[in-house]
Amino acid sequence: MSTDEQIPQRRFDRVDRGKNASQIFNKLPPQDLDAERGLLGSILLVNDVIDEVADIVRPDFFYLDSHQKIFASILRLNDAGVRGIDAVTLSNDLEKRRDAENRSQLEEIGGDDYLISILNSVPHAAHAKYYAGIIRDKYIQRSLIYACTEILQESYDDSRETPEILQQAEHKIFEILQNQENTEKMQLKDILLDAFDRINDRLEREGEVSGLTTGFNDLDSKTNGFQPTELIILAARPSMGKTAFVVNIAEAVASHAHAGVVIFSLEQSKLELAERLLCIRAKIDGHKLRKGDLTDEEREKLVEASAQLSELPLYIDDQPARTMAQVGAICRRLKRRHGIGLIIIDYLQLIEPEDKRAPREQQIAL
Template identity: 50%
Template sequence: MPAASSPAELFDKVPPQDLEAERCVLGSVLIHNQAMDDVVGHVQKDHFYADAHRKMFDAIHAMYEGGIRGIDAVTLRDELDRRGDIDAVGGVPYILKVLETVPHAAHAEYYAKIVRNKALQRSLIDVCTDSLREAYHGHDDIEDILARAEKNIFEIVENQTGISKNAIADILEETFARIFERMDKEGAISGIPTGFNSLDDMLSGFQPSELIVLAARPAMGKTALVCNFALAISKYAHGVWENDQAAGKPTRNAPGGGVLLFSLEQSKLELAERLLCIHAKLNGHKLRQGTLDEMEQYALTEGSNELRHFPIFIDDQAGQTMTRIAAVSRRLKRSNDIGIVIIDYLQLIEAEDKNLPREQQISSITRRLKFLAKELHIPVIALGQLNRGVEQREDKRPRLADLRESGAIEQDADIVMFLHRPDAYEPDDRPGEADLIVAKNRHGPIGTAELVWLKHALKFGDKSPISEPEGF
C-alpha cells in the first residue's frame, strides 16, 4: 500500500478543475441562450477555475439578465471589449475555440454540475488546508480551530447552488401524510409538548424548524419557565422510551427527544439546582440555604435519581458565538438526537464581527438561529430581554416594540412570547399568576396562556389545569 501523501505534498498539487467542462458550459450557452436557465441553477462565475472563463461567464450572465437574447460570439466580443477584458480572455480566437468545444448544447446542465463539483472540491481543499496549517502551528486553542473548520465547511454546504425540482405532486404526497398523521392522533398536539395545556392549545406544541423567542423583563422567571419546558419535554421523551422498553418494543424517536440548554448567564450547577428544585417540588430558598428537613432531603434524593435519566444537556461555556452554538448543536443532534435547543439568552451571544452596529449583529445572530432550526429540523428557543420602556408605561404588558433590537428578532422569529407577572409591579395585582403572551405566531393564533407561578419552587403551571398529556 502506498504511503499517504504528506500535507506539504498535498499543498503543491494542482487544484481540481475541468477546463473542458468549463468551455462546454460557455459554448452551450452561446449556442443555445436558453441553456443559461439550467446553468445558473448550478454555477456562479467564481466556480470557474480559469480567469478567462470567469470573465466570459460574467459577461454572458450580465447580458442574459439584462434581457439580451441572441448572445453569440460577436455580441460577447463586443461586451468583453466594452469591459476591457477582450485581450485577457484570448480575444476572438479563444471565443471561437470555446464554441468548437461543445459536443451538444443540450448537455449544458451536466457540464455545469461538473464545474460546480470541481469548485466545491477546491473550496473543501482550501478549508482543510487552512485547518492543517492552524493545527500545525498550534497558536490557537484547538476548540477555536475546530469551530472555524466546522463553520467554514458548513458555509460550503450552505453556498451550494442548485435548483429545487420538488414537483407539487411529490410535495402534496408528503403534506397529506403529515395531515393524516395528525388526524390519527385524535386531536393530540402535532409538535413537542410544552408541558402547559393552555399553551399547547395555541401552538399545538413546539414545531420543528421554528425559531421561538421568549422575552421578559429581568426577574420575571423566564429562565425558570424554560427549565419547566426542558423538564416537561425530556420527561415525556423518557417516558416514551421507558414504555417501549417495558413492552419489549424498539425505542421510538419520541416527540421532543433530548434537550440542549445553552446557559450564557448562569452556571451548569445553578441550572441543575433549578431543575432539581422544580422536579422535586422543593423550596428553592431552603435548598440554597441548606436547611432542608428529612422529608425534603428524601424528595431531593428521589428527584435526583429520576432526573439523572432525563436526556438534558447543559452547556455553560462563557463567550458563546453562533459558530460554537451551531457546532455543539450539530454534534448533539448526531450523537444524542436532541429534539430542541434552548439559549439563555439571545443578547449575550457574542457577535463574530464586533465592528458591525449592534442591530446588525443581532440580525445576523437571529438569522443564523433560524437557519440552525431549519437545518436540524428542531425548534430553537431563544430567551430575550425587553427594553426598559415597558416599565415606564401605565400598562406594563409587553408589546413587540418592547423587544431590544426588535426589528431583526421580530422578523426572523416564528413565535414571539412574553412572560408577564402583574405582581412583579404591584404585589396585590393577581399574586401568584403569570401571563404567557403569544404576540406573534406565524402559523397560528395569538393569545394569552394563563399560568400560576409557585415562586418558592420556581415552578409554573396551568391556571385551570385539565388532564395532562400522556407521559407527563
C-alpha cells in the same frame, strides 16, 4: 482537451511549514476543463438552460479564469434580457470590458477563435446540468483543499489559541457545506406541495400537538407546540420566573417530545439548573432542597429523578461570554450527533458580540 492547451499551474504554496503538506499539495487542484467547456458550449447552443444551471454554478466555480469571464458575461447578458446569446454577443460584451492596461477580456480569453471552439465542443445541450454538477463538485473539492491549507497554517501558528483554531476550522468547513446546497424551492407551486404535505400530516394527527410539546397544555393548545424554524422570545420583568419556565419546557420536550434540548445558561450555573431539573422531576420544593431539609422519601425521589434525567437528551452549557459564532458551532455539532430539536438561550442579551460596532440584530444572529 486539445494537446496545445495548457492547464494553469496553480499550486498550493501557501503552506510554508511541514514538508508533508508541501508534498501533498504539489499537484494540480481538482478540475474538469472538458465539463467547463461542455457547459459553456451547451449554453451557447440552447440559451434556455442558463437559468437551470445558474442555480448550480457561479462564475467562480470554474477553474479557468477565461471560463469564469465567459460565464460571467453570459449571466450579465441574460440578466439584461438579451435574446440570442451566442459567440457574437459574447464577443461584443467581452470586448467592452478592459483592464487598467486597456486589454479587453476578449483578448484575455483567447479571442473569437476560442469562443468558436467552445461552441463546437458539444453536439447538443442535453448534458448541461450534468456538466454543471461536475463543475460544482470540483469547486467544492478545491474549496476543501484551500480551507484545509489555511487550517494547516493556523495550526502551525504558535500565537493562535487552540479553541480559536478549532472554531475557525469548523466555520470554514461549515461554510463549504452551506455553499454546496442548491437554491431552495422558490416557485409557489413547489412550496404549495410542501405546505400540503404538512397540512395532511396535521389532518392525520387531528387533536395531537404537531410541534414539540411544552408540558403546558394551555400553551400547547394555542401554539400547537413549538414548530421547526420558529424563534420564540420569552419576555418578562426580572425575577418573574423566566428561567424556571424554560427549564420546565426543556424537561418536557426532552421527556415527552423525545427531542434533544440544549440550554445555554449565561447567568446560572449548570449545577443550579441541574438542581432545578431534579426538583421538577421529583416534585420537590426547591427551597427545601437548598436548605438540605429533605425527608427519606424525598431523597429517594431525588435518586429516582436523577436516574430518569440521566437518560434524557438534555445538554447544558454555562460558559460565560459565549459569542454567537460559538453558540452556532456548538448547536451544529450537537445537531449532527444528537438531533437537537430545541435551543434555549438564557438569556440573549448576555451573548458576547463578535463585532461590538455591528447593529444588535446582527450581533445576535446565528
